[in-house]
Amino acid sequence: MDIPTYADVEAAHARIALHIHRTPILTSSFINDLTGAELFFKCENFQKAGAFKARGASNAVFGLDEKMAKVGVATHSSGNHALSLSYAAGKRGIPVTVVMPRTAPEPKKAAVRGYGGHIVECEPSTSSREAVFAEVVAETGAEFVHPYNDPRVIAGQGTCSKEMVEDLGELDAVVAPIGGGGMVSGCCLTLSTIAPKTKIYAAEPKNADDAYRSFKAGRIIADDAPQTVADGLKVPLKELTWHFVSKHVEDIFTATEEEIVAAMRLIWERMKIVMEPSSAVPLAAILKNKELFAGKRVGVIVTGGNVDLGKLPWAQS
Amino acid sequence: MDIPTYADVEAAHARIALHIHRTPILTSSFINDLTGAELFFKCENFQKAGAFKARGASNAVFGLDEKMAKVGVATHSSGNHALSLSYAAGKRGIPVTVVMPRTAPEPKKAAVRGYGGHIVECEPSTSSREAVFAEVVAETGAEFVHPYNDPRVIAGQGTCSKEMVEDLGELDAVVAPIGGGGMVSGCCLTLSTIAPKTKIYAAEPKNADDAYRSFKAGRIIADDAPQTVADGLKVPLKELTWHFVSKHVEDIFTATEEEIVAAMRLIWERMKIVMEPSSAVPLAAILKNKELFAGKRVGVIVTGGNVDLGKLPWAQS
Missing domain, CATH: 3.40.50.1100 (Rossmann fold)
Structure with missing residues (x-):
C-alpha cells in the first residue's frame, strides 16, 4: 500500500x-x-x-506523465469526483470517462458533459458500479483515478x-x-x-x-x-x-x-x-x-x- | 431637501x-x-x-443623539430595511417599531422579532403602509428612518x-x-x-x-x-x-x-x-x-x- x-x-x-x-x-x-x-x-x-474533490482530481491529472495523459483517465463516482476529474482533465485537455449511477443528479451529469467528460451509466449500487467500471478500463486503457482510495x-x-x-x-x-x-x-x-x-x-x-x-x-x-x-x-x-x-x-x-x-x-x-x-x-x-x-x-x-x-x-x- | x-x-x-x-x-x-x-x-x-440595508440603517441609528435614541426609531419597509433597522437598534439597545405588509415573507418577520423589533402590520400597498405608519409615529414619537428617502x-x-x-x-x-x-x-x-x-x-x-x-x-x-x-x-x-x-x-x-x-x-x-x-x-x-x-x-x-x-x-x- x-x-x-x-x-x-x-x-x-x-x-x-x-x-x-x-x-x-x-x-x-x-x-x-x-x-x-x-x-x-x-x-x-x-x-x-x-x-473539494477538484483538489485530489487535479493533483492526479496534473501529476501524470505525458504518455499516460494522452491515453486519459477514468473513474467511478456518485457525482463530485466525476465532475472534478472531468474539470481537471478538461483543463489539461486529456480524455476522461466516468461511470455514474443512472440516478445521479441531472445537474451533475450535465456538468460532467459540460467539462467534456464521457459518461457510462451503471445501477446505483457499489457492486454494479465496480463491474461496469472494470469493462470501461479494459476497453480504454485509461488511468484509474479512484475517488478516494x-x-x-x-x-x-x-x-x-x-x-x-x-x-x-x-x-x-x-x-x-x-x-x-x-x-x-x-x-x-x-x-x-x-x-x-x-x-x-x-x-x-x-x-x-x-x-x-x-x-x-x-x-x-x-x-x-x-x-x-x-x-x-x-x-x-x-x-x-x-x-x-x-x-x-x-x-x-x-x-x-x-x-x-x-x-x-x-x-x-x-x-x-x-x-x-x-x-x-x-x-x-x-x-x-x-x-x-x-x-x-x-x-x-x-x-x-x-x-x-x-x-x-x-x-x- | x-x-x-x-x-x-x-x-x-x-x-x-x-x-x-x-x-x-x-x-x-x-x-x-x-x-x-x-x-x-x-x-x-x-x-x-x-x-446592504444594514449600512444605511446603522448609519442612521448610530448617528442619533442620546436623547432621541432613548425614544427610539420607527420605519415602514417591505422587509430588508425593517430587518436592518431592527438589527442596528438592537445593537445600540434602543426601541424600534416597524410597519410591514402582512404579506411580507415569514422569515423576515421572524428575524425582525429576533432582533427585538416590534411589528405593526399593514396592507400590501404603498398607501396603506403610509397611513398605518403615520399612526405609529404619532403614538410613539419615534424617529422616522425612511428606507431610502x-x-x-x-x-x-x-x-x-x-x-x-x-x-x-x-x-x-x-x-x-x-x-x-x-x-x-x-x-x-x-x-x-x-x-x-x-x-x-x-x-x-x-x-x-x-x-x-x-x-x-x-x-x-x-x-x-x-x-x-x-x-x-x-x-x-x-x-x-x-x-x-x-x-x-x-x-x-x-x-x-x-x-x-x-x-x-x-x-x-x-x-x-x-x-x-x-x-x-x-x-x-x-x-x-x-x-x-x-x-x-x-x-x-x-x-x-x-x-x-x-x-x-x-x-x-
Whole structure:
C-alpha cells in the first residue's frame, strides 16, 4: 500500500495552485451563539467544479506523465469526483470517462458533459458500479483515478486543511463529513503533521453509517447501496482511507436524515450559501454534541455545493 | 431637501465599521464566459441582517443623539430595511417599531422579532403602509428612518460602492437593482465623486417599472402595489433618490419575471450563493444587453439574501 506523506501534500498544493481556488472561510455569529462554539466554515462549495474533490482530481491529472495523459483517465463516482476529474482533465485537455449511477443528479451529469467528460451509466449500487467500471478500463486503457482510495487524491484533499491551518492557526478540532474517507484522510495526513493538537472528527448519515460501524468494530464494514439525502456519503471506506481513519480520527458521529436537512436549511438561511446535504452533516453532529465543542475553535469542512435546486430536501415538507 | 455629500459617506463608513461586514466580492468564470464581461459580484447577501440595508440603517441609528435614541426609531419597509433597522437598534439597545405588509415573507418577520423589533402590520400597498405608519409615529414619537428617502440612509448605502472602488479600482460600470433607489443613490453619490468614469446602470422588474418610466419621463411616476417576484423592488422613487437617479444614472433596464428567476437560478447554481430575486435583476439585465457590457469590468451589487427557502420561485415549475 502506497501511503502518501505530508511532503506529497506540499507537492500537490504547488502542482494544483493554478487550477483550484483558495476557498474563503466564513463564520456566522448566529450559529456560533446556537452551538456555543466558534465555528470556521471552509467553503469548498465555492471550489472549482463545486467541491473539494477538484483538489485530489487535479493533483492526479496534473501529476501524470505525458504518455499516460494522452491515453486519459477514468473513474467511478456518485457525482463530485466525476465532475472534478472531468474539470481537471478538461483543463489539461486529456480524455476522461466516468461511470455514474443512472440516478445521479441531472445537474451533475450535465456538468460532467459540460467539462467534456464521457459518461457510462451503471445501477446505483457499489457492486454494479465496480463491474461496469472494470469493462470501461479494459476497453480504454485509461488511468484509474479512484475517488478516494488513491494516494494522489488523498494528498490533494490534504491541501484543504493545510489552507485552514495557514489561515487560522492550530484549531481545537476539525469536523468533516465521511463517505469513502478521502477528505477525512487528507485532514488526518495534514493535521497529524502540522497541527497535531487538532482533534479530527468525522460525521456520517445514520442511514449510511458504515464508517461509524467500521470505526467501532476495528475493521472495514461496507454496505451496498445505502439510502440517504447526503448522496455524496454512500460509499464505503477502502484500505487506504481506513489506514488514516483508524489511526488519526478521534470519533465518528452520526446524524439522522431530519437532522441533516435541518442543519442544511439553517446554513442556507443564515450563511446564505448553497451547499449539499453531505456538507450539513458536520453541523448536525456539532448541534447534537454541543458540550464537546463549547468554547472551542472548530473548523467545519463544507465539502461541496452541487445540489439539484429543483429538488431541495425541504420542498416535500 | 438635505442632500448628502461624499464627506457624509466617509463619516458613515467610520461610524458603522464595527457593526457591518466588509463583504466579499466573488467572480464566476462560467458567468463571465456567458456574458463576455468581467463581472464582480459585491455580496451584500452576506451583510449583517442579510442585506446592504444594514449600512444605511446603522448609519442612521448610530448617528442619533442620546436623547432621541432613548425614544427610539420607527420605519415602514417591505422587509430588508425593517430587518436592518431592527438589527442596528438592537445593537445600540434602543426601541424600534416597524410597519410591514402582512404579506411580507415569514422569515423576515421572524428575524425582525429576533432582533427585538416590534411589528405593526399593514396592507400590501404603498398607501396603506403610509397611513398605518403615520399612526405609529404619532403614538410613539419615534424617529422616522425612511428606507431610502433619507440622507443618513443614502450616505450609509454609499459605503458599499466605496468598498468596491477600494478593492477593485475604477470599474467601467456598476449595475444595481432599483426599487426606491437607495442603493442606486448611494452608488451615484460615491462613484460620481471618487470614480467619475464608472457608468451607473439601474435594473428593475418590468412588472414594477416605475423608475424606468420616471427616468424616461423626467419626473417621478409612482405605482401603488405592483406585483413582482422581486419583492424588494416594489416601492417608488422619492424626491431625494430622484435627485441622484435623474442626475447620475446612465440608463435603466427592465427584466421580465422569467428573466429574473432564470438569472437567480443561474447565480445559485454556479456561484453557490443564496440571494433574493431582487438581486438577480442586474444579471438578467446584463444578459439582455451583452453588447453594452462585453469586454468591460462591471460591478454587480448582490443586494440581499433574505428569501423564503420554502417558497423558491422555481419550485412551481
